Amino acid sequence: MIELQHLTKRFAGAERDAVRDLNLHVNEGELLVLIGESGCGKTTTLNMINRLTEPTAGSILIGNEDAHAKDPVELRRSMGFVFQAVGLFPHLTVEENIAITPRLLKWPADKITARVEQLFDLVRLDAATYRARLPRELSGGQRQRVGLARALAARPRIMLMDEPFGALDPLTRDDLSADYRAIHDRLGLTTILVTHDMTEAFLLADRVAVMRDGELVQQGTPHQLLAEPADAFVRTLVETPRRRAKALARAMETDSAP
Amino acid sequence: MIAAAFAVLPGYLGQHVLLSISALVLGLLISLPLAIVASRVAWLRGPALGAASVIQTIPGLALLALFYPLLLMLSNFSEQVFGAGFRALGFLPALLALVLYSMLPVLRNTITALVATDPAILRAARGVGMTPRQSLLLVELPLAAPVIMAGVRTAAVWVIGTATLSTPVGQTSLGNYIFTGLQTENWVFVLFGCVAAAALALVVDRLLALAETGLAQHSRAKVIGAAVGLAIVIGASLVPIIGRAGAPVVIGTKSFEEQYILASLIGDKLRDAGFTTSERDGLGSSVIFHALAADDVGVYVDYSGTLWADQMKRRDTPDRTAVLNGVAAWLKQTQGVRDLGSLGFENAYAFAMRRDVAQRYGIHSIADLATYAPNMKIGGDYEFFGRPEWAAVKKAYGLNFAVMRQYQSNFMYRALQDGDVDVIAAFSSDGRIAQYHLQLLSDPRHALPPYDAVLLISPKYAHDRKLIDALKPLIGAINLSAMQHANLMVDRQTDKRSPAEAANWIEQQLH
Structure with missing residues (x-):
């Protein structure tokens, strides 16, 4: 579905590549998590896929078509994008935010209204309560649900998500990521999700791609990564959830000791 | 006096509002696109804001005055080239000067607001598939609207205030009260003009403030209320001056x-x-x-x-x-x-002195004056000392005064009465010559031409x-x-x- 070939990006004035010779394949219906520390190039990679950033070299194939040959605006309208900072338009109501891409695609009004209703159900928000509210009147979790609905509005086949749950409190975060996994499966989406949280990656991902300093270090299922980490960096990274689980278990034992 | 002031209010107010609104609208049509371009083209920002700031430092009256000769030149040129000129006096010079005056606050606020748009929002706008134009129209301008509106408010208050200065270039405005009042020492008129202009500015400012809050709070009711209020103010002001039959x-x-x-x-x-x-x-x-x-x-x-x-x-x-x-x-x-x-x-230039002073020196004619002039002070209006008559009199009688002072004509008589000057270049039809019992000096050498009032x-x-x-x-x-x-x-x-x-x-x- 998505094929990145020798993808390289160097920003003007930078001393080294932000992304270097990246090769990655994402299958249709797959949820791929792109993980790494901040500054490793994972967000830049995501931005290049819908051409918010243009690559310096390499190519991107979307369903066997060269992304570079397409009109960038059309390309973006065909994909859903969820941002870490949510990026809801503060002057538009929840309903208007969700409807924005269908509106840009000039859908008829009744079709947009019907679609917005569906989306409220899909992201489990009460339409009657939230429809006319402004983003600033919502909680962080509600905002991200609206952001998700907005990204899904024009029925994209591909979803790009940039640390979508990063700024949420843990309860909301678990709730919403479980909801998203269900939506992904139900709609048969192809998703690339960027995060730096290995637990989240393992819970959500069909496959995980680890990046460091602009390069792809290893890719595979969570199981493969745990079983055969490519190097010490990956090992430390993938063992984080297990290490924390153990630490947690010890803390619980100490606490419950008489 | 108040009744006389109210009687001409509809015409003055209508012209004032028409001029101010035209200048604001035209100013916005220039400033907004310029500001949008400047918010995207960094090198343009300095020159655009700089030019607008420089214009702001020119005194309003001078800016208005400059446009008359400029337009006269253009009009003469167009008459030679195209066979048709245009009116260089009145509405046009006032409009152009006020348009320039209105630009700075709108330019500054629009550029500032657009440049400061949250990058996360801009990324989202592109991310959902907006073209740069859609991003501007659907996201950036609506978000900048309250700040832009604040600029429009400032511009509106400036323009309404400065429009009072358009009277001397021949455009009727609320300034007519002030200028007429100043000339005729009718302080009721002066005050009336000030109050009327201030009230208009205040009302428009409040309505635009309502629009600004409405935009900031996304309250459609407030924005519509402000628009309706403005429409009423503008409509009511313009009623007396539109629908007038024929060219006046x-x-x-x-x-x-x-x-x-x-x-x-x-x-x-x-x-x-x-x-x-x-x-x-x-x-x-x-x-x-x-x-x-x-x-x-x-x-x-x-x-x-x-x-x-x-x-x-x-x-x-x-x-x-x-x-x-x-x-x-x-x-x-x-x-x-x-x-x-x-x-x-006749309303001739005539040299006048206080009767007691003239008698003390035994002065009856301008010729007698010449002897004492080196120790005397003379007062004239703004024009007199620059006029050929003054040159002619000076030459004919060898006049050479110790001090020459310029006055607004009604203050000139005060100055003579108070002894600030010894002689003034008065006007023969002036009622104050009789009122103050002034001595008019004869002109035996006929240096001053006759000044019959003629209807042209x-x-x-x-x-x-x-x-x-x-x-x-x-x-x-x-x-x-x-x-x-x-x-x-x-x-x-x-x-x-x-x-x-x-x-x-x-x-x-x-x-």
Whole structure:
């Protein structure tokens, strides 16, 4: 579905590549998590896929078509994008935010209204309560649900998500990521999700791609990564959830000791 | 006096609002696109804001004054090239100056707001598939709207205030109260003009503030309320000036009371004959003549000696009749201007002294003055010392004063009474000469030309029978004492009358 070939990006004035010779394949219906520390190039990679950033070299194939040959605006309208900072338009109501891409695609009004209703159900928000509210009147979790609905509005086949749950409190975060996994499966989406949280990656991902300093270090299922980490960096990274689980278990034992 | 002020309010307010709104709208049409371009093209920001700031430092009156000669030049040029000129006086120069004046706050606020748009929002706008144009129209401008609106508010208040200064370039505005009031020492008028302009500015400011809050709070009700309020204010102000039948005859006045009285008299005569009229008040002596020749002004009263010296550049001083005939012939031949003839009185430059001072020195004529001049102070109006008459008198009598001071004409008489100056260049038709018992000095060497008040008609109306018939009865009908009395009615401090009332008084004398 998505094929990145020798993808390289160097920003003007930078001393080294932000992304270097990246090769990655994402299958249709797959949820791929792109993980790494901040500054490793994972967000830049995501931005290049819908051409918010243009690559310096390499190519991107979307369903066997060269992304570079397409009109960038059309390309973006065909994909859903969820941002870490949510990026809801503060002057538009929840309903208007969700409807924005269908509106840009000039859908008829009744079709947009019907679609917005569906989306409220899909992201489990009460339409009657939230429809006319402004983003600033919502909680962080509600905002991200609206952001998700907005990204899904024009029925994209591909979803790009940039640390979508990063700024949420843990309860909301678990709730919403479980909801998203269900939506992904139900709609048969192809998703690339960027995060730096290995637990989240393992819970959500069909496959995980680890990046460091602009390069792809290893890719595979969570199981493969745990079983055969490519190097010490990956090992430390993938063992984080297990290490924390153990630490947690010890803390619980100490606490419950008489 | 208040009633007289209210009587002309609809016309003044309407013109003021029309001018301000036109300037604001045109200003916005220029500033907004410029600001949008400048928010995207970084190198343009400095020059655009710099130019707007420089314009802001030019005094409003000077900016307005600069546009008249500029437009006159352009008009002459277009007349030569395309065979048609345009009106260089009145609405156009006022509009252009105010447009420039309105630009800075809108430019500054729009650029600031657009440049400061949250990058996360911009990324989201692109991410959902907006073109740069859609991002601007659907996201950036709506988000910047409250800040832009604040700029528009500032611009509106500036423009409404500065529009009062458009009176001297011939555009009627609420400034007419202030300028007329200043000339005739009618402080009620001055105050009325200030209050009216301030009230208008305040109301518009409050309504725009409501729009600004409405935009910031996304309250459609507030924005609509503000729009409706503005529409009411603008609509109500413009009603008196639209739907007026026919193009009005423009009556010009120079900036002193006699001119206001005569303009009012001429206006009454023309309106009685079925014409509509408008006034261009307080024009400069040369500006008004060129405006008449260019048909920007239809009718006004000038003085034979002024035309003789200023326009014909004659330095000799023949007798009254010769000057009158010479002026009329010259006007007809070279300018196509019709000189209907003398109104019947002279308003000459005349040297005047306090009677007691004149007696102390035994001064009766300008010739006597020459001996004492080196120890004396002379006062004149803004024009006099720059005029050829002054040069001629100085030369003829060898006058050389210790001090020369310039005054607004009504302050000049005060200065003479208070002894701040010893002699003034007064006007013979001035009512205050009799009121203050001033001694007029004779001119034995005939250095000063005669100044018969003559009624001039612009080329457009030069053969308009109806207009000429309406004004003919004024020719030879006003004698010097009647004019002095009418002038005094307006000038005096007690039982002060408006120029319109003084005009009515003259009219009663005519029958």
